[in-house]
Amino acid sequence: xxxxxxxxxxxxxxxxxxxxxxRTDYSNPYDELAxxxxxxxxxxxxxxxxxGDTAEAEKxxxxxxxxxxxxxxxxxxxxPLAAKALVAVLVAAAFLALGDxxxxxxxxxxxxxxxxxxxxxxxxxxxDIEGFxxxxxxxxxxxxxxxxxVPDVAADRISLAKVSATATNVTINGDGLTSVKGxxxxxxxxxxxxxxxxxxxxxxxxxxxxxxxGKDEVLAxxxxxxxxxxxxxxxxxxxQRNGDRGISTDIGGxxxxxxxxxxxxxxxREKEGLHLSRKSADRVAEETSKAxxxxxxxxxxxxxxxxxxxxxxxxxxxxxxxxxxxxxxFVNDVMSLNLIDVAMGHPELLKKLGLDPAxxxxxxxxxxxxxxDRLTLAFQLPKLPGAGTxxxxxxxxxxxxxxxxIAGSGIGVGQ
Numbered sequence: 001x002x003x004x005x006x007x008x009x010x011x012x013x014x015x016x017x018x019x020x021x022x023r024t025d026y027s028n029p030y031d032e033l034a035x036x037x038x039x040x041x042x043x044x045x046x047x048x049x050x051x052g053d054t055a056e057a058e059k060x061x062x063x064x065x066x067x068x069x070x071x072x073x074x075x076x077x078x079x080p081l082a083a084k085a086l087v088a089v090l091v092a093a094a095f096l097a098l099g100d101x102x103x104x105x106x107x108x109x110x111x112x113x114x115x116x117x118x119x120x121x122x123x124x125x126x127x128d129i130e131g132f133x134x135x136x137x138x139x140x141x142x143x144x145x146x147x148x149x150v151p152d153v154a155a156d157r158i159s160l161a162k163v164s165a166t167a168t169n170v171t172i173n174g175d176g177l178t179s180v181k182g183x184x185x186x187x188x189x190x191x192x193x194x195x196x197x198x199x200x201x202x203x204x205x206x207x208x209x210x211x212x213x214g215k216d217e218v219l220a221x222x223x224x225x226x227x228x229x230x231x232x233x234x235x236x237x238x239x240q241r242n243g244d245r246g247i248s249t250d251i252g253g254x255x256x257x258x259x260x261x262x263x264x265x266x267x268x269r270e271k272e273g274l275h276l277s278r279k280s281a282d283r284v285a286e287e288t289s290k291a292x293x294x295x296x297x298x299x300x301x302x303x304x305x306x307x308x309x310x311x312x313x314x315x316x317x318x319x320x321x322x323x324x325x326x327x328x329x330f331v332n333d334v335m336s337l338n339l340i341d342v343a344m345g346h347p348e349l350l351k352k353l354g355l356d357p358a359x360x361x362x363x364x365x366x367x368x369x370x371x372x373d374r375l376t377l378a379f380q381l382p383k384l385p386g387a388g389t390x391x392x393x394x395x396x397x398x399x400x401x402x403x404x405x406i407a408g409s410g411i412g413v414g415q
Contacts, residue, residue: 104134111183115148125150143170143183148190155379161198161401165190167411185411188390192381194247194402199377208233208375212397216240218249220375224256227362231264232257235375239402244391245381247404251372256363261354262339266368273338274363280353281334285325288318293352294334299342304333340364377402 112124128147137143146167153160169186199210207230208222220235235254242248256264260279265272276284284290294300295311306324314321324330340363343349347357381392390408397403 100133100135103138104129107134107138111146115150119150119153121150122152138172141172143172144168146170146185155381158194158202158377158379159198160379161193161195163190163192165406165408183412186409188406188408188411190406192392192404192406193400194377194379194404196401199401203375210237210377212399212401214397216395216397218377218397218402224374226256226366227356227359229258229356229359229362233375235371237375237377239377239395239397241392241395241404242378244389247377247379247392247395247402249377251375254368254371254375256366258355258359264363264366266366266371270336272368273340274360275338276335276353278331278335281331284334284353285331288321290352291321291325293349297342297346297349300337303337303342304330381406 108127108129111129112127115121115127116124126147126149128149129143130145130147131137131143148165148167150163151161153163165188167185167188171184171186173183196210196212200208203210208220208224211219211221213219216239218237218239220233220237222233223230224233225231233254233256236252237249238252240248240250254266258264260277262274262276262280264274267273284294292315295306295315301308301311310320310324314324339350339353339355340360344360344364350357350360381390389410390406393405393407395402395404
């Protein structure tokens with residue numbers, strides 16, 4: 001076999017060494033090629049630095065500043081001049097609006113206190129001054145509109161649930177907010193509410209309730225204590241205006257029911273007084289003892305218009321008595337008797353008819369004016385401050401109470 005041929009790595013013109021030992025000082029051609037090519041990771045691992053980065057790198061290290069204020073100041077400093085001016089204007093406007101509202105609340109409080117003192121109110125009213133801004137109105141000494149609400153105003157023997165009014169063209173008397181002496185109201189319109197709930201509470205000691213019916217009528221229904229007895233009361237009140245400041249009530253249809261025994265109507269007319277009910281009159285005609293007790297009183301016989309001879313025969317004979325009491329006219333005549341007039345001196349007769357003599361005495365003192373006064377809804381508006389004029393307008397009866405419209409002009413406050 002032939003031995004493999006060894007390729008010489010020395011130059012062809014160099015002398016050949018006879019020593020066959022391998023040499024170790026030769027260079028690898030692949031390493032030379034790799035040295036000629038650029039390193040692909042060099043651009044990735046080495047980032048180019050700008051002049052600013054170089055200068056930043058040369059600065060000495062300092063600890064970081066974590067306070068937020070400096071960052072915010074830097075941000076605000078970076079805003080444009082127009083934005084800074086807008087922010088300043090908004091802040092100033094907010095402070096002006098806040099000051100204007102404070103001045104408004106102060107003025108409303110002072111006005112409420114003045115009204116409370118002048119009208120002798122138990123509590124200060126609610127005052128609402130409209131319009132914005134308020135300070136410009138003070139400088140102009142003129143307010144466009146003011147709303148006032150006064151709850152629980154005393155008016156004679158009753159209380160008005162609410163008096164509300166709106167004043168316009170109000171002129172302020174004074175040189176500034178803290179030196180306001182008063183105000184003059186050019187025109188005022190409002191309303192007064194007389195609540196049925198308040199009427200029932202204030203006049204309801206007799207357990208009488210008031211309800212509206214129609215446009216100008218109020219019904220009174222309930223019970224009234226008389227001589228230890230609770231009598232059912234009924235009355236109708238017609239509401240009407242009385243002058244410029246007053247409301248009057250015409251009480252009519254007043255009656256007190258004594259169970260199913262009798263009805264009392266105060267007054268002196270024929271149908272007024274104490275009269276037996278039809279049920280009681282029928283019992284008198286049917287029961288002999290009651291009929292004889294009634295016919296035994298000469299004053300009653302005279303009022304019935306029965307001849308004395310007929311009465312004498314009726315008292316002696318039950319047949320004649322039944323003949324007399326069985327006539328249709330007898331029951332009607334008994335119902336027309338006013339027991340207040342004829343039975344005061346005959347308590348035994350009242351007991352026979354089922355009536356308490358003490359009750360009859362109490363009813364005799366409950367005259368028409370006395371009962372009407374206990375049920376009246378009349379009242380007078382309290383005088384308003386100043387020398388202006390205030391007049392009542394429309395009066396209407398509604399579900400919740402009596403509502404009255406008022407109007408006025410030239411009213412002064414705090415003067």
